[in-house]
Amino acid sequence: MRTVPLVGGPVEWRGALDLETTPAGVMPRRLPAWTKEQYQDPSVHAPTVMPSGVRLVFRTDARTLEFEVLTSTARLDGDPRPRPTGMLELLVDGALAGRRQAPVGNVLRMAGPGARQRLVAGKPGTVRFAGLPRGMKNVELWLPQQTPTELVALRADGEVLAPLPDGRRRWVHHGSSISHCIEADGPTGTWPVVAAALAGAEVINLSQAGNALLDPYVARTIRDMPADLISLKVGINIVALSAFRLRTFGPALHGFLDTIRDGHPDTPLLLISPVSCPALEQVPGPAATGPDGRIAALGDPADVAGGALTLTVVRAELARIAAARQASDPHLHHLDGRTLLGPHEADDLGDGLHPTAAAYRRMGRRFAAYAFAAGGPFG
Known part of the structure; x- marks a missing residue:
């Protein structure tokens, strides 16, 4: 040896x-x-x-x-x-x-x-x-x-x-723990890796469990690195940590996207909203783990009228911002995260928030079938 x-x-x-x-x-x-x-x-x-x-x-x-x-x-x-x-x-x-x-x-x-x-x-x-x-x-x-x-x-x-060049496109993804995939059954069982393998892409996973909070240093990192494809999964940490109000969320997302576009003006960019999480759909954060090991929302639903964020509000705001920017950014795309894991699959959330290993693999197959299909944002 x-x-x-x-x-x-x-x-x-x-x-x-x-x-x-x-x-x-x-x-x-x-x-x-x-x-x-x-x-x-x-x-x-x-x-x-x-x-x-x-x-x-x-x-x-x-x-x-x-x-x-x-x-x-x-x-x-x-x-x-x-x-x-x-x-x-x-x-x-x-x-x-x-x-x-x-x-x-x-x-x-x-x-x-x-x-x-x-x-x-x-x-x-x-x-x-x-x-x-x-x-x-x-x-x-x-x-x-x-x-x-x-x-x-x-x-x-x-x-x-040394490895030889293989010509695969470089896909850069950033998201929360639901893209970090701690609960996957192995490193090749995370949904971004499953999707990349099916699509023949080279994935760089910048997802940070608990920390997908539109941090400017992450946007600058993506701006400055080579990328043929970019995806951002936004929302769950923002709601669970009560990191923004409606007034501040939109400008922060615009700024994050603007920074990335400074380095990648024409790169296909897919903005993904949260997958289903029953506890946070209509009730704002912060969230905490209860005695039963499941996630619970601690916010007041009445505060939504004053600007508190729920997953429902965040999805609507992401869709609105994507539609508004698409007029001048035809390479920006939007995906409702419930396409990857929807409300009918709540049993696949082991703690009410994080998908099971089998669900992560299913999410990867669904993402590949949508994003990398002919006519899809990465097709």
Whole structure:
């Protein structure tokens, strides 16, 4: 087995916009390094280093590959085990060739949700994929979408070469936890990855669980990166966190779109409203998780008349803004998110908010059938 450099060598990182060198190895981040100065809340940093859609890509004739990784997973005091670390998935020539549970490394202990974390340092673990097909092949290692994962080493029993250009269009997507897909059954089971695989596109998933809040640094990131296709899924975090009123939501969305259009004036851009979430359809946020583990809206429905936002209000405002801008922006498109998961599928929301693993895959198939079809916004 020979050791292959993780940076500056033949392997290519995709889905990560920053590679941070750590004492253990390389930590991929899904936002550029400069954005760290523009947020202070650890709830923003955490999903940024959860590598949803991040993969290591190369060509090799190796029959055996080893990946040494260091995960960081959370554990509430009193729980017998840390939260699941997720799966590492290996694709060979586009087909799933193996799945391995990511080993437990660092454990972040917490007294309760939102409490200050205490680090219990762990050690890297090795994941091995053996019996791979003979000959030169295209390989992708997908990291677990819900667990910060540092790559410590890559070892192969054959030659490792840089990937060849494949001509796929680059699709950049930004959304909430419902696009981050922590609940998916693996990194290739998130709905953006499912849709991209069906459409033959290269997806870059900038979704941030709990943080799709029209942050200007995200708009500037999308503005400045190469993109053939762009989609934005907007609304659920804005309602659940009571982040805007009706007066401020519209201008913030316009500003976000204006910034992206500064760098991508003619790129197909699909604006997606929220999927169904019964608790927040008619009642404004903020939202909280109840004793039964399900999401509940804490706002006052009477406040909607004064500008409080519900999902119903947000969908109407998104549709209105999209229609108004389309007169001067023919490459802007709009999709009602309930097309991907509707009110008749409430049983597929495990906690009343987040889809199940099966529902995420169904959303990916529906998105691909709509967006990438002939005559669709990405067709």
